[in-house]
Amino acid sequence: MKGVHAILGLRGYGKSRLFRALCADHTRLIIADTLGEHGELGTVVDESGLQSGLSGAPVSYRFVLRPLDYAVMEWLERVAASREGCCLAVDEIDMWYSDSRSPIGYGLRALVMYGRHYDQTLIAVARRPFNMSRDVTSQADLWCFPMREPRDRQYVKDVSAFDPGELRVLEMGMIDGNEVILRTELARVGARGTEVGEFNLETGQYRF
Numbered sequence: 001m002k003g004v005h006a007i008l009g010l011r012g013y014g015k016s017r018l019f020r021a022l023c024a025d026h027t028r029l030i031i032a033d034t035l036g037e038h039g040e041l042g043t044v045v046d047e048s049g050l051q052s053g054l055s056g057a058p059v060s061y062r063f064v065l066r067p068l069d070y071a072v073m074e075w076l077e078r079v080a081a082s083r084e085g086c087c088l089a090v091d092e093i094d095m096w097y098s099d100s101r102s103p104i105g106y107g108l109r110a111l112v113m114y115g116r117h118y119d120q121t122l123i124a125v126a127r128r129p130f131n132m133s134r135d136v137t138s139q140a141d142l143w144c145f146p147m148r149e150p151r152d153r154q155y156v157k158d159v160s161a162f163d164p165g166e167l168r169v170l171e172m173g174m175i176d177g178n179e180v181i182l183r184t185e186l187a188r189v190g191a192r193g194t195e196v197g198e199f200n201l202e203t204g205q206y207r208f
Helices: 015-023 047-054 070-081 106-118 150-160
Strands: 003-008 028-032 061-065 087-090 121-126 141-144 169-175 178-190 193-200 205-207
Touching (some): 003 015, 003 106, 015 087, 015 121, 015 205, 028 070, 047 061, 070 106, 106 121, 141 150
Parallel strands (some): 003 141, 028 087
Antiparallel strands (some): 141 178, 193 205
């Protein structure tokens, strides 16, 4: 799954599951684990550990780092942009770029605008599309879960002409006494237009 991908939607609708599914096949992977939830996807490191692990240009790697501030996040973006074939996966990117008009750093801009020339991938997750930089969404395939917030829906409509408010939750169930979503509609908006399918939160699988 190459290119730029933005996963958008409410908490609890399957964004983290889809994030893991899109990361699964990448053999050169750096994860910016904003909330510390994805340690199982690779070797957890700090900045020095990442530098050491990437020294010598390894053929494959999967590293997970939790940025503590924007300076570290921007450094991670530059590291990923400097490595051919690298996938940078950023969970909760709207914590780092909290306005759709926010300028993005040089490394992220390089990944978004020119990454395909170097076989690079960006996977970004945001709860609030309204807060996500248009420098990212302008180049991304949008993976949309159902949304309620009018500003988020309008943001997606503005950049894609698709209203994610039309998507439906398909199945609810009980887990540990709480009602949770088990299946939901999922839209992928990209060069091929809008494809609407379904996503299974229990298995992490999607189909269109």
